[in-house]
Amino acid sequence: SQTIHQWPATLVQPVGSPLSLECTVEGTSNPNLYWYRQAAGRGLQLLFYSVGIGQISSEVPQNLSASRPQDRQFILSSKKLLLSDSGFYLCAWSVRGRGLNTEAFFGQGTRLTVV
Amino acid sequence: GENVGLHLPTLSVQEGDNSIINCAYSNSASDYFIWYKQESGKGPQFIIDIRSNMDKRQGQRVTVLLNKTVKHLSLQIAATQPGDSAVYFCAETYNNNAGNMLTFGGGTRLMVKP
DSSP states (O other), X not given: OOEEEXXXXXXXXXXXXXXXXXXEEESOSSOEEXXXXXXXXXXXXXXXXXXXXXXXXXXSOOSOEEEXXXXXXXXXXXXXXXXXXXXXXXXXXXOOSTTOOOOOEEOOOEEEEEO | OTTTTSOOOEEEEETTSOEEEEEEOOOTTOOEEEEEEEOTTSOOEEEEEEETXXXXXXXXXXXXXXXXTTTEEXXXXXXXXXXXXXXXXXXXXXXXXXXXXXXXOOOEEEEEEX
């Protein structure tokens, strides 16, 4: 069966510090991968998605970047965090391939507080 | 989604009543739709899905209705229970060259009063 791991679960970082959140998927290959951010009491904002190794698409301009060094590894980074980067970050994956409509599977999220 | 920066709308229902959560989607090419439930501090969980060749699908206590003419999706929860309190998101997908891509709606917070 497929599983998605996201860590850490919570993180408190000072303004200006770097960030690295990691997400890995097991039990599938060549997935679509996503990073979402959710501010408190708000909806899901798609930040990045990836359809393959080294292929990253950004949905909104921001202080963050993403990388996909391996097929099932997706990393969210920042060189210098801002207060506005605080939020709940969710990694997700879905099956890739034409004609395959399936749901996305989410990790448990990372709550980031920038102080 | 365009509403992600707004506070979530809230639907408050009495325990035992039926709940109806609505969602308007944007892409007429979308051919697969999903409802997710997100409890506090957790990632969204799949509830029910529907393909564009259907207009209704029923689960155990949930029903999803799809109206492609007006691009509207609804989730009906029968006999709402306190455990149904959560944020509910609709999502639409369509196949581009890379396969299915998900777009989420803004979400609705459901509060169940005992």
